[in-house]
Amino acid sequence: MNIKKLDFEDKEKNSINSLSPYIGKMRIDLAKYLIKHYSEENSIIYDPFAGSGTVLLEGWALGHEVIGNDLNYYAYVLTMGKLNPYETFEKAEEKMLRYKSLAERRAKIEDITSIPEWIKSFYNEETLKEICSWVYYLKRYKEWFLLSCLMGILHHQRPGFLSYPASHGAPYLRSNKYPIEFYPEMYQYKNVYEKLYNKVKRSYKNVPNFNYTLSRRMFNKDATTIRFKNKHFSTIITSPPYMKSLTYARDNRLRLWFLGEDDWITLDKKISPEKNMFIEMMQKCFEKWAKLQETGDKCIIVIGDINIIYNSKKTSLFEILINLSKNYYTCVETLCDPLPEAKKVVKGNARIKQEIIVVFERK
Numbered sequence: 167m168n169i170k171k172l173d174f175e176d177k178e179k180n181s182i183n184s185l186s187p188y189i190g191k192m193r194i195d196l197a198k199y200l201i202k203h204y205s206e207e208n209s210i211i212y213d214p215f216a217g218s219g220t221v222l223l224e225g226w227a228l229g230h231e232v233i234g235n236d237l238n239y240y241a242y243v244l245t246m247g248k249l250n251p252y253e254t255f256e257k258a259e260e261k262m263l264r265y266k267s268l269a270e271r272r273a274k275i276e277d278i279t280s281i282p283e284w285i286k287s288f289y290n291e292e293t294l295k296e297i298c299s300w301v302y303y304l305k306r307y308k309e310w311f312l313l314s315c316l317m318g319i320l321h322h323q324r325p326g327f328l329s330y331p332a333s334h335g336a337p338y339l340r341s342n343k344y345p346i347e348f349y350p351e352m353y354q355y356k357n358v359y360e361k362l363y364n365k366v367k368r369s370y371k372n373v374p375n376f377n378y379t380l381s382r383r384m385f386n387k388d389a390t391t392i393r394f395k396n397k398h399f400s401t402i403i404t405s406p407p408y409m410k411s412l413t414y415a416r417d418n419r420l421r422l423w424f425l426g427e428d429d430w431i432t433l434d435k436k437i438s439p440e441k442n443m444f445i446e447m448m449q450k451c452f453e454k455w456a457k458l459q460e461t462g463d464k465c466i467i468v469i470g471d472i473n474i475i476y477n478s479k480k481t482s483l484f485e486i487l488i489n490l491s492k493n494y495y496t497c498v499e500t501l502c503d504p505l506p507e508a509k510k511v512v513k514g515n516a517r518i519k520q521e522i523i524v525v526f527e528r529k
């Protein structure tokens with residue numbers, strides 16, 4: 167099969183895209199390329215496995231209505247945050263002041279004994295109480311943008327973050343590297359408002375000209391069962407989770423805990439599927455998407471370039487997708503996007519060196 171190679175430099179700088187980390191994010195330039203090449207003006211873009219909302223945010227920035235979905239509640243919150251920034255930093259500032267007085271005056275938690283030890287191990291007690299209070303109010307009043315910014319500063323070793331020294335992507339303490347005896351300042355109380363203010367300010371550094379009248383919707387459902395009434399999605403662009411190469415709940419377990427989801431193990435069984443579950447899930451998705459699309463509509467899937475045993479034969483994942491979709495879709499093009507060194511994922515002994523982009527057309 168002829169696979170065309172893409173070549174990007176990741177030049178894009180949209181600071182709203184960096185509110186908070188997410189593993190397995192699509193490259194921004196890839197998302198933009200796919201939207202520009204495979205969608206019509208005014209087409210609604212649907213991403214059923216939206217993750218951190220890269221496709222949706224770029225789709226919106228390029229003037230499309232967007233609809234997304236993800237079963238991971240953290241992905242839902244983060245995407246809602248990206249699709250609903252305040253129009254100016256000044257508006258965000260006003261909101262922050264309102265929540266500052268609420269969260270600091272009417273703290274939602276006085277006693278932290280019921281908080282799991284592993285959470286407590288990341289924070290100074292006063293900082294932890296304050297974070298819980300902020301999360302409570304921001305979630306209650308559906309302040310997705312501020313909540314996403316807060317998720318983005320929960321853990322790291324840099325001064326702008328709220329935890330004891332820790333990593334930023336997945337939560338691991340770095341107290342061996344930064345022991346309290348030598349770095350006492352890293353273990354002191356940190357004021358949430360101050361850190362959040364700076365984070366929000368950074369988020370407004372490079373904001374595209376968004377059209378706020380366009381509709382942006384996001385759901386927190388299973389992509390195989392979500393229902394839409396009388397909807398037509400002329401463009402689907404998505405990157406499904408594949409073969410447990412990434413653990414979306416485990417890596418975000420600290421953020422998920424603050425958001426009220428403490429069973430990350432059960433969640434990962436659903437959102438980081440093994441081979442058979444993945445195949446079944448994709449089969450159901452193609453059936454579902456076929457009902458939402460009309461002849462000639464595009465469905466674009468971005469997937470890691472790996473081989474698995476399928477029907478007793480070593481087969482590449484994208485060929486399996488072509489086979490699973492064949493009753494409804496024709497594969498009209500395949501592209502590949504070599505991953506930059508930092509984004510390569512280890513799967514067993516193999517490294518996923520590139521992503522394959524399969525362009526399907528509804529029959």
Ligand SMILES: C[S@@+](CC[C@H](N)C(=O)[O-])C[C@H]1O[C@@H](n2cnc3c(N)ncnc32)[C@H](O)[C@@H]1O
Pocket residue numbers: 188189190191192193214215216217218219220221235236237238241387388389390404405406407414436437438447
């Ligand atoms: C590769 S990631 C998507 C990354 C996204 N393109 C981005 O740029 O951030 C796949 C996503 O699928 C979600 N997911 C897994 N199984 C799902 C299901 N059955 N229904 C909905 N979402 C699911 C995971 O939570 C994960 O966020």
